[in-house]
Amino acid sequence: MQEQLAAIVNEVETALVGIKTRPDFEAFKAKIVGGNGSLTAVMKQMGKLPKEEKPAAGKLINEAKRKIEAAFAATLAAIGDAELAARLGDPIDPTLPSPDDFEGRKHPLTQTREEICRIFSRLGFTIADGPELESEWYCFDALNTPASHPARDMQDTLFMPADTVSKDASKKADEAYVMRSHTSSVQIRTMLSGQPPIRIVAPGRCFRRDTVDATHSANFHQVEGLWVDKKVTLKDLKSVLDFFVREIFGTSVETRLRPSFFPFTEPSFEMDIKSQNLGALSGRWLEIMGCGLVDPKVFENVGIDPQQWTGLAFGVGLERIAMLVHGIDDIRHFYANDLRFLRQF
Amino acid sequence: MKVSIQWLNKYVDLSDIGEERIAEALPMIGLEVEDVLKAGLVPLQNVVIGQILEFVPHANSNHLSVCKVDVGDGVIRQIVCGAKNFKQNDVVPVALPGATLPGDFTISETVMRGEVSQGMMCSARELGLGADHSGLLILTGKGFKLGTPINDCFPPADTVFDISITANRGDCLSHLGVARDLAAYFNRELKMPVPENIFARERPSGNASNEFLKVSIETPDCALYNAWTIRGVKVAPSPEWMQRDLLAVGLRPINNIVDITNWVMMELGSPLHAFDAAQIGGNEIHIRKASEGEKIKLLDGKDYVLSAEHCVIADAQKAMVVAGVMGGENSGVTDATTDVVLEAAWFDPASVRKTSRKLALSSDSSTRFTRDVDPTFVAVAGTRAAQLIVELAGGTVAGTPISLGDWPRADRMIEISGDYVRERCGYDVEDAEILDIFKRLRFAVTIEGDKWQVLVPAFRPDVDRPIDLVEEFVRIYGTTTIPSGAIDSPVLPALDAKTARFVAKANDLLVGQGFSECVHYTLRDEAELKKCFGETIAAALALANPLTSEQSHIRPSLLPGLLDALKLNLAAHNEPRRLFETGHVFRPDKSGALRELVSVAFVALAEPTTRNWKSREKIDFYFAKKLAFDLAARAGITEQRLLVEAVAAGTSPLWQPGHAAVANDRAKAVSIEMGLISPKLALDWDIEANVIAGELLFTSDTFKLADKVTKFKAFSTFPPVSRDLALVVDQSVSEGFVADRLKATATKATAKQFAVEKINCFDVYQGKGLPEGKKSLAFEIVFRSENKTLTDDEVNKVFAKIQLDIERNIKCTIRK
Known part of the structure; x- marks a missing residue:
């Protein structure tokens, strides 16, 4: 029996050296300690031994078993290590670049739009929208810009053919469709579809029949603002716009309301800012938006009583703000989509 | 509108205020200063009067002369000169070494082709005295002593503001108008031109004819017509002061008659016209509609064909003037004119605008008429000009002046109260301060208890409601004192528009997937639309009045723009991989009506175009499908609602059949296209790589659905x-x-x-x-x-x- 055990231990120790995989190991292990295994067979002999020989035999068997189990455990550990190493592959070089070299970015105009909307949302303004393909009535007439007004010139506005029908922009009568020249038309659609009090910002795309150059674009974006309530005043206009401008340009920015003219506000102003942190544009007055109190005629056009309600409105150029904030000198960068531009923001 | 400070000072004394303060004040009363210019001679050092004693041709040049010049200091200087318009002993301005001429041009002693030149003789343009650069400015016979500094020979330079006048402020298209506003702002007295008696406004007398002329108004486009016949005038250059004024505001002096009409227009804002009386056939003037196809050659030298919507001033046979826009060549004042007919009229702003727009012709006259000239001042301007003609060109006013029509509008009364002003402003201001500003604006106020009756003169057509008076108050009171304070904005029960919320979610998803956002123009060209989307869609999306052929159509899809971006970035070696855009696009429905759709589109290169140390699996159709369906889910459209079909061959030039699909929901609120962009089409963009793309088009109906609150569903605890x-x-x-x-x-x-x-x-x-x-x-x-x-x-x-x-x-x- 001693020889048998020694031979088994020897066999195990020798064979395990060549066993590298788990199935080979399990097969070999079965040959030794399985139901028909060689060690199992030796152990079965134990029962047939005389009583006085049993303790010595048991000791021998235990000794052999301990050795075999230790050898198994070592091999199993080695296999486990090998498997893990195989799963892990080669160690990484952390300095190599990732092959997935794409990074998502929002366009600077989107970033600016979201920032503007976020600022106004803190004053309770919610986002409204309206069609880009707009009827002349909503774009002009309702905004107190009659047919004889210079802004109605074919020169400035892009028109659709007379027979155009749009399912997404209702008409007042048989007026033409235009590509909206400002987002102020959203004021009209908002006031017609709801009741005051109203406090909205309407970001959107606008169109002018302009030759493209460093400061002009065939389309551009505005964020329109409208606040209609019982007692909205000039002081509110100044306060709201000062808040907005300071959030965007910092608290050191100076502002002024310069009297101007828009058919849909009375009084009307251009808001100018002056800042020392605008690079080459520092220290001078820069026009950034048109604004004013809603003209009573506009209220009448949408069936709101101007005796009871007053309002303020403004329209900020998105490109203008983004250009000032980021020091961009040419509006065409926004529409060229060169990744060397887009990846900067 | 160019406004001269020297001219303004005739009506309001601003001499102690200083140009800078005026330049700052103008924008703050709504008159935006676009430019500050100098007119006339700015102070120049070392530029003096000199005399050309003799000159010989330059030996080494066939266009230069070598001149001996005396500037009165006992030294005879040699100056090389390229001009030809002088003769011996002519007196000219001489810039000596050390002088700096306008445009930062410094003069020094030089050698020109071997001859020393000790200064420069100057043209009018070189001195900043006008546009003339045809030769030297000849000052012979003006009695200037040699060596006199040039500034002692000319009036001081004027400052001219180029002001942008908003559409509502036609009254400021004149020096009197701007002076009126500045007088109000600086609280100064307005000085009316002398003699003041001609400024009394009188309604038309109704006189339609005299022995020299017969006038009839035959169209409502003309509300007022005044005419003066002035006989025996002598057409000549206008006096220097008038030429100076006109040059300062950018007008070219022509002759005394024309200059007077222009000068009075610039003074009072009312356009005038002068006819050569001899050219008025039948001594009749008819203000009538043009006949269809009637032709006229105007003073710009061009021929125009008129139609029945245009108003003309005609004699017995022919049209002489396009009313309110421009005079014709056939009846204008020439050097041979001896009798003139002076016209002062009021034309309907809308009619003049229409004509000016149709003929693509605008003039100083049409600019003013379209902004509603003060009708009560039309005859005044005519009287003023007639007097100036008599004074400066001789002649006498013959017969009783013609005076037809009636004022289409006059002064108006507006009722307002101090409280109304304060309620709109939101800050405290005393009644007295408001009333003072109305007075300064020359608005007369009658106080009736709390109510004020404010009489606004006809020169302000834009002021006709109480809110307009608030604007006038704010404009003059100033906006710098408007307080800025706490904002009282109680919460309103409103949410952001659903489209905006969806677009934000779509942006976040795509950016998270490594896509960079692009923004392209809405306007695209026709050939591209036809190529990618077919004739029907292209035809439905044409603009009526495109500016250029590359921007003639509105876009049906964001994908062509994204292909542009891929092309540009590939060419620039920017290694583009994943790009997206969101925006509005347009598609005709079955009936041909347009739908404005919210689009989300993305493009991705199937594999990188650059070499990489480690390769990744290529992306394919199923990448686009997953992304598109995830985007649809953010609009509340689940995969279960979508019907997917492969793109069949021949149905879409954009997509590669067998490698692309379309999906719709049953309500047709969304339509999705995704897969491989046709590699053949991509080649049109010079893209040789496979482009995996997707576009989701949502109708507004998608976003009309009520927000659904997600309800929890219990799940099994047992194994599958x-x-x-x-x-x-x-x-x-x-x-x-x-x-x-x-x-x-x-x-x-x-x-x-x-x-x-x-x-x-x-x-x-x-x-x-x-x-x-x-x-x-x-x-x-x-x-x-x-x-x-x-x-x-x-x-x-x-x-x-x-x-x-x-x-x-x-x-x-x-x-x-």
């Missing part, structure tokens, strides 16, 4: 059991079809004892071992019960039934 089943079907049969039927079959087979949780296709095989034209789809069917652990026995019974039923339900065989 799965069985695999491979079905052999025709190659043309889609997986979606088989999976749907298998799901239905399995669900039926369970007889509601437990659920078929999932049907998952885990293998698609065709080739060896399968008949020609067949493929094998292997599915994992997952079962689960809500209330117990399923036994093999239960599942096997159901699975056996599925195997039995599926071959009956669809054309397939079970692969063993």
Whole structure:
């Protein structure tokens, strides 16, 4: 029996050296300690031994078993290590670049739009929208810009053919469709579809029949603002716009309301800012938006009583703000989509 | 509108205020200063009067002369000169070394082709005295002493503001108008021109004729017509002061008669016209509509064809003037004119605008008429000009002046109160301060208790409601004192627009997936639309009045723009991989009506174009499908609602058949296209790589659905059991079809004892071992019960039934 055990231990120790995989190991292990295994067979002999020989035999068997189990455990550990190493592959070089070299970015105009909307949302303004393909009535007439007004010139506005029908922009009568020249038309659609009090910002795309150059674009974006309530005043206009401008340009920015003219506000102003942190544009007055109190005629056009309600409105150029904030000198960068531009923001 | 400070000072004394303060004040009263210019001679050092004693041609040049010049200091200087317009002993301005001329041009002693030149003789333009650069400014015979500094020979330079006048402020298209506003702002007295008696406004007398002229108004486009016949005038250059004024504001002096009409227009804002009386056929003037096709050659030298909507001033035979816009060549004042007819009229702003727009012709006259000239001042301007003609050109006013029509509007009364002003402003201001500003604006106020009756003169057509008076108050009171303070903005029960919320979510998803956002123009060119979307769509999206042919159509899709971006960035070696855009696009529906759609589109290169140390699996159609469906889910459209079909050959030039698909929901609120962009089409953009793309188009109906609150559904705590089943079907049969039927079959087979949780296709095989034209789809069917652990026995019974039923339900065989 001693020889048998020694031979088994020897066999195990020798064979395990060549066993590298788990199935080979399990097969070999079965040959030794399985139901028909060689060690199992030796152990079965134990029962047939005389009583006085049993303790010595048991000791021998235990000794052999301990050795075999230790050898198994070592091999199993080695296999486990090998498997893990195989799963892990080669160690990484952390300095190599990732092959997935794409990074998502929002366009600077989107970033600016979201920032503007976020600022106004803190004053309770919610986002409204309206069609880009707009009827002349909503774009002009309702905004107190009659047919004889210079802004109605074919020169400035892009028109659709007379027979155009749009399912997404209702008409007042048989007026033409235009590509909206400002987002102020959203004021009209908002006031017609709801009741005051109203406090909205309407970001959107606008169109002018302009030759493209460093400061002009065939389309551009505005964020329109409208606040209609019982007692909205000039002081509110100044306060709201000062808040907005300071959030965007910092608290050191100076502002002024310069009297101007828009058919849909009375009084009307251009808001100018002056800042020392605008690079080459520092220290001078820069026009950034048109604004004013809603003209009573506009209220009448949408069936709101101007005796009871007053309002303020403004329209900020998105490109203008983004250009000032980021020091961009040419509006065409926004529409060229060169990744060397887009990846900067 | 160019406004001269020297001219303004005739009506309001601003001499102690300083240009800078005026330049700052103008924008703050609504008169935006676009430019500050200098007119006339700015102070120049070392530029003096000199005399050309003699000159000889330059030996080495056939266009230069070498001159001996005396500037009165006892030294005879040699100056090389290129001008030809002088003779011996002419007196000219001489810039000596050390002088700096306008434009920062410094003079020094030089050698020109071997001859020393000790200074420069100057043209008018070189001194900043005008546009003339045809030769030296000859000052011979003006009595200037040699050596006199040039500034002692000319009036001081004037400052000219180029002001942008908003559409409502036609009254400021004149020096008197701007002076009126500045007088109000600086609280100064307005000085009316002398003699003041001619400024009394009188309604038309109704006199239609005298022995020299007969006038009839035959169209409502003309509300007022005044005419003076002035006989025996001498046409000559106008006096220097008038020429100076005109040059300062950018007008070219022509002759005394024309200059007077222009000068009075610039003074008072009312356009005037002078006819050569001899050219007025029949001594009749008819203000009438043009006849269809009537031709006229105007003073710009061009021929115009008129139509019946245009108003003309005609004699017995011919049109002489396009009313309010421009005079004709056939009747203007020339050097031979001896008798003139001076016209002062009022034309309807809308009519003049229409004509000016139709003829694409605008003039100083049309600019003013379209902004509603003060009708009560028209005759005054005429009287002023007639007096100036008599004074400066001689002649006498013959006969009683013609004076026809009536004022279309006059002064108006507006009722307002101090409280109304304060309520709109939101800050405190005393009644007295408001009233003072109205007075300064020359608005007369009658106080009736709390109510004020404010009389606004006709020169302000834009002020006719109480709110307009608030604006006037604010303009003059100033905006710098408007307080800025706490904002009282109680919460309103409103949410952001659903489209805006969706677009924000779509942006976040795409940016998270490594896509960079692009923004392209809405306007695209026709050829591209036809190529990518076909003739019908292109035809429906044409603009009526495009500016350029590259921007003639509104876009039906964001994909061409994104291909532009790929092209540009590939060419620039920017290594583009993933780009997206969101925006509005337009498509005609079946009836031809346009739908404005919210679009989300993305493009991605299937693999990088640059070399990489480690390669990744290429992306393909299924990448686009996953992304598109995830985007649709953010608009509340789940995959279950979408019907997917492969793009058939010949249906879309944009997509590669066999590698692209379309999906719609049953309500047709969304339409999705995704897959591989046709590699042939991509070549038009010089893109040789495979482009995987997708575009989702949403109608506004998508976003009209009410927000659904997600309700929690309990899930089973028991384990799932799965069985695999491979079905052999025709190659043309889609997986979606088989999976749907298998799901239905399995669900039926369970007889509601437990659920078929999932049907998952885990293998698609065709080739060896399968008949020609067949493929094998292997599915994992997952079962689960809500209330117990399923036994093999239960599942096997159901699975056996599925195997039995599926071959009956669809054309397939079970692969063993």
